[in-house]
Amino acid sequence: MHASRSILISVVLLGLLGGCSIIKPITTTEDVKPWQKGILAKPEMELAGDPIDKYVDEHIYFSKEGSTGGSSVGGGGCGCN
Template identity: 55%
Template sequence: MRRILLLVSILSLTACTSLGVKPWERDLLAKPEMQLVENPMEMGFEDHTYFSKEGSSGGGSFAGGGCGCN
């Protein structure tokens, strides 16, 4: 019983040793279809609008009022 417990604990400790992106896998992650945001410019505009509207309530830690006159 102790050997089985020892074996299970050793295997569980070594299970996370191969995490991370390998150099030959980086080209797959750099493809446009793998990006979280399809259009970064549009996302920037949406972030600006959101933070301008929510500035009075502290949304996004930007200074300014809720009127959008930053």
């Protein structure tokens, strides 16, 4: 029941993305000149993300799930239950 709900949410999310034609502009490659990188320099485009959000997410999911890591190297463990 709950599993079905989670899967449904993910399917709806992917459907919305596809339906809004978002995929094409994301995947279209182009040669970007230095003076065309203004948008890429915005804080919202920073791949590392917000430091507080990143710390909170990693802390919670590390404590509650069996997988961790991937976005960067390093980071400490804890005995969180």
